Amino acid sequence: MPAPSTKRPIIGITVRIDPDKDTYHLRTTYPRAILHAGGIPLLIPLLTEPGYLDTIAQLLDGVLLSGNPGDVDPFRYGQAPHVALGAVHPERDETDLQLLRIADARRLPIFAICYGMQMLNVHRGGTLFQDLPSQVENVMQHQQRGSFRRLAHGIQIEQNSLLANLAGGVTARVNSHHHQAIDELGRDLRAVAWAADGVIEAVVGTQPNHFVLGVQWHPEINADHDPFSQALFKHFVAEAARHRQGLPLE
């Protein structure tokens, strides 16, 4: 591999926490996907003490919010915990929220995956379904079983959108590892892809000069071979490179 040039954008990736083992962790697929798309991945520990994330974020050209086995604390969007709410990791919630505030203020490109997209929506004042099977009628299976790489359901993508361009069409198949989903959309966000049951599967930001993309599935899982997954990471890293150079959005 060629030596990284300073033109390659630095992408901060939030990690996960295992409270029982007091350990941070993250699948290798996230940093690999960023590296292979031309970025320099930097894993960010979940330290929420004042000043830490502000300082780290000065190094960053883009923010990638990873998925998380836990759920966003419903307190963050004004709801009591539903009986089917999963594990809540306050350090992760707080880290993502602080990074999102910084990214919004600096117009840092944001790519938010699964839980990350849900947190993006909550950060912008939106709400979540805390448990799709018990809260949404006729919902399909979004917590797939068996191989976690399998493409479990289809999505319909808005015509003439960036996402349709990256997918090479208005339909695609995606994996699905979530029991929560966006309910009310937050401000300055627009849904651009849906499952057949109406569940929102992707959002984009609507503010000029700020690249924001959220997907409810896990493109990093198949980014080693799948062209659509690779296109998502490549586009995000390209936007981060433009931000690094002070250029406007394409």
Ligand code: MN
């Ligand atoms: Mn899904």
